[in-house]
Structure formats: C-alpha cells, structure tokens
Amino acid sequence: MSSSPRVTESSVRTRTIASLQRNLSRTQSAQDQISSGKQLRRPSDSPTGTVTALQLRGEVRANKKYSANADDAIGRLGTVQDSLRSVSDSLQRVRTLTLEAANAGGGSTPQANRARAEQVEEIKGLLVQYANTKYLDRPVFGGSTPDSTAYTTAGEYAGENAGQTLRAIGPNAKIRVDVRGPEVFGPEEVTVNGSTVPNEAQLFRVLDSLAAAMRDGNAEGINAGLSNLDKATEILNSTLSDVGARYNRVEQMKQSAEDRLMSVSSQLSDIEDVDLPKAIMELQLQQTSYQAALAATAKVIQPSLIDFLR
Known part of the structure; x- marks a missing residue:
C-alpha cells in the first residue's frame, strides 16, 4: 500500500x-x-545560432575587406586609366605635328619645323609628368619603387620591374592594380638576334628623335620617327585596353561583394x-x-x- x-x-x-x-x-x-x-546575448541563448552568427560575422568582415580592396583598386586603376588617356591624346597631337613636318608642301618650312620640334619637346615634358602620376603619394608607373618618381626628366625609367601590386577582391580572386612604366612607354632596351640594343620605339626616345629630325629637316628621320611613334601608340593603346578590362572586373567584383554583404548582414540580423x-x-x-x-x-x-x- x-x-x-x-x-x-x-x-x-x-x-x-x-x-x-x-x-x-x-x-x-x-x-x-x-x-x-x-x-542572442550569450552563447547559452542558442548554441547553434551562436555558431551560425560567428560564421556570418566572418563573412561580413571578409566582404567588407573585399569591398575596401576593390575601392583601392578602382582608385589606382582609375588614376592609371586617366593618365593613359591623357598620354594618348598628347600622342595624337604629336602625330599631327609629325605628319605636318613630313609634308613636302609649303607649310613644311625650316622655321615651321623648328616650332614643331619645340612643341614636341614641350609635349615630352608633359608626358614625363603623366609618367610620374601618383596615387597615395606613390608613382603608379613605378612598380615597387620606394622613390617618388618613376621617370627622370630625361624620360629614363627609374622604377622597379620586380614584383606586382595585387589586391584580393573576392574569394580566391586577386587582381593586379599596377602598371610598370616599360609596359606603357616601352622598355629601354630590346633583344635583337641575341644582342641587347636600345629600343628605338621607346616613347620618350621617339619624341627626342622626332624633335631632332624636325630641327635638322631630316625627312628620313621624320618618317622613321612616325613609324616608331605608331608602334609606341599601339603599345599604349593595348595597355589602356588591358587596364580598362581590369577596371571593369574590379567594379563587378565590388558590386558582388556589396550584394553579398547585404545578404549576409540580413541573415545575421535574422539570427541576432x-x-x-x-x-x-x-x-x-x-x-x-x-x-x-x-x-x-x-x-x-x-x-x-x-x-x-x-
């Protein structure tokens, strides 16, 4: 009982x-x-929710970093792109002057050619300034150089060719945000038949030879300079196209990072x-x-x- x-x-x-x-x-x-x-104020409130929240917070931090890196890449590549466009416009002016100097008509007098030579030299000085364009106080065409300039006033490359400046703009996605001077304005030397010789198509050397040929009235030198100028312009335009493609990719990855950040933040808000x-x-x-x-x-x-x- x-x-x-x-x-x-x-x-x-x-x-x-x-x-x-x-x-x-x-x-x-x-x-x-x-x-x-x-x-969620402490892990005991929801252990599984806490784990998910920590993972989402990690994604938030990563996407914020990707977005910040993309902003830096856009700034660098945008500066390079603007400089190259200005250089391209100046080269069109040089080509016009060269064609005028090569003209056998009455407009191509020695006095006129000397005036054109002076204009070419002034344009060269302007292009050297473009070649020393800076972003955050570093020359964008100087490679990894610690110096403040990429080119001397004479148009000689003073930067570094080793290494590349990369930015992580997404998961397993890095993009180069620098352009070395020789890739734009041409290398100082080239190899021909196993021998290293000065590169006559190096942009600043082309401008010097054109100015000298105009002063001397050297028609053959002017024509050779025009040919080398076209080669240098082709290299410049190719580099400008590559920079533009990289710029567009960074913009797309930045938008993707921001969209993902918004989605992850919304998920985190739902949990926390x-x-x-x-x-x-x-x-x-x-x-x-x-x-x-x-x-x-x-x-x-x-x-x-x-x-x-x-």
Whole structure:
C-alpha cells in the first residue's frame, strides 16, 4: 500500500517561490531583449545560432575587406586609366605635328619645323609628368619603387620591374592594380638576334628623335620617327585596353561583394536581432503571468499568527 508524500508549509513556500523566480527570470529576459535589441546575448541563448552568427560575422568582415580592396583598386586603376588617356591624346597631337613636318608642301618650312620640334619637346615634358602620376603619394608607373618618381626628366625609367601590386577582391580572386612604366612607354632596351640594343620605339626616345629630325629637316628621320611613334601608340593603346578590362572586373567584383554583404548582414540580423513586436508581446504576457502568480500565491500561502510574531 503506497502512501502520498507529506506536503508541508515549508515545501509549498519553497516551490512557490521557485516558480515565482522562474517567472520573474523570464520577464527579465524579455526586458533584456527589448533593451538590447538582441535575442542572442550569450552563447547559452542558442548554441547553434551562436555558431551560425560567428560564421556570418566572418563573412561580413571578409566582404567588407573585399569591398575596401576593390575601392583601392578602382582608385589606382582609375588614376592609371586617366593618365593613359591623357598620354594618348598628347600622342595624337604629336602625330599631327609629325605628319605636318613630313609634308613636302609649303607649310613644311625650316622655321615651321623648328616650332614643331619645340612643341614636341614641350609635349615630352608633359608626358614625363603623366609618367610620374601618383596615387597615395606613390608613382603608379613605378612598380615597387620606394622613390617618388618613376621617370627622370630625361624620360629614363627609374622604377622597379620586380614584383606586382595585387589586391584580393573576392574569394580566391586577386587582381593586379599596377602598371610598370616599360609596359606603357616601352622598355629601354630590346633583344635583337641575341644582342641587347636600345629600343628605338621607346616613347620618350621617339619624341627626342622626332624633335631632332624636325630641327635638322631630316625627312628620313621624320618618317622613321612616325613609324616608331605608331608602334609606341599601339603599345599604349593595348595597355589602356588591358587596364580598362581590369577596371571593369574590379567594379563587378565590388558590386558582388556589396550584394553579398547585404545578404549576409540580413541573415545575421535574422539570427541576432530581436523581433520587437514579438518581444513586447512576450514581455506583456510574462508580466501578466507574474502578476497572476503573485495573486495566486497570496491566496495559497496565508499569513499565520507566527508570521506576525516574527
């Protein structure tokens, strides 16, 4: 024959107070969620949610870095692109002057050719300035040089050919953001039949030879200079096309990183952030429940004479 466990006043009080404490704890938790705006405040709130939130936070940081790298790449490549366009426009002017100098008509007088030679020299000085264009106080055509210039005033390359400047713009995606001077304006020397000789198609050397030929009235030198100028222009245009393609790719990857960042941030918000209307309703429910529990407790646990005598 089984007997029922004995229920004492003490056990009733203990259980009732414990129940009230649990109810009060839930009320406090609802208040904390509303005040902080977060439903994940500690790992114990949701272990699986915490793991997912940490992974998403890692993705947020990575995509922010990709976006920042893309901004830097756009700045560098945009500077290079603008400089190359200006150089291309100047070369068109040089070509016009060269064609005028090569003209056998009355417009090609020695005095006119000397004036054209002076214009070519002025344009060369301008192109050297473009060749020393800087981004964040570093020459964009200088490679890895620590110096402040890529070309001397005479048009000789003073940069470094070793290494490339890369930027990570996406998962397993890096892009080169520099252009070395010889890739744009031509190398100082070339190899012909196993021998190293000066490169006559190097842009600044072409401009020097053209100016000298115009001053001397050397028609053969002017024609040779025109041919070399076309070669140098072709190299420049090829490089400009490559830089433009890289610029477009960086813009696309930047947009992709920003879209992914928005998506991941939304997922993270769904996991971490509190649903405010739901939380307010939960708080009101817990407060009502707590008040009801207090009222019920007051009826169950009646004060005795001993309570007043304590």
